[in-house]
Each structure stands twice: as structure tokens, then as C-alpha cells.
Amino acid sequence: MSNLFYDLLLWTVPLVITFYTLSYAWWLWQQKQKRGAVGVAALALITALYPGFVLFFIHK
16 A cells, blocks of 8 residues: 555656646747747656656566
């Protein structure tokens, strides 16, 4: 059971960071800075997917 808690904790922090980063990308898009918005959204996507990669393919 503690392993499940540890995995959820590892997912929670990156998902909060991803949400914050995507909201910044949305703001950039509205400010007509489309190239920056796409770059920030890509960074947010990497932030969300990397913990999953580590948990499912490397850690276990």
C-alpha cells in the first residue's frame, strides 16, 4: 500500500506543475505569442509524461 502512495505522490507534483505550465501556455497563446505557447506546452507535456515513463518502464 505504501508503494501506491509513493506512486501517487510522484504523479501529483508533476501534474500540478503541468497544469500551471499549460495555463501559462494558454496565456501566451492569447497574447499572440504562438511560438512560445507551443514550446511551453511541449515542455508541459514532457513534464507530465516523464514520471510515467520512469514509473512504468524503469522503476518496476
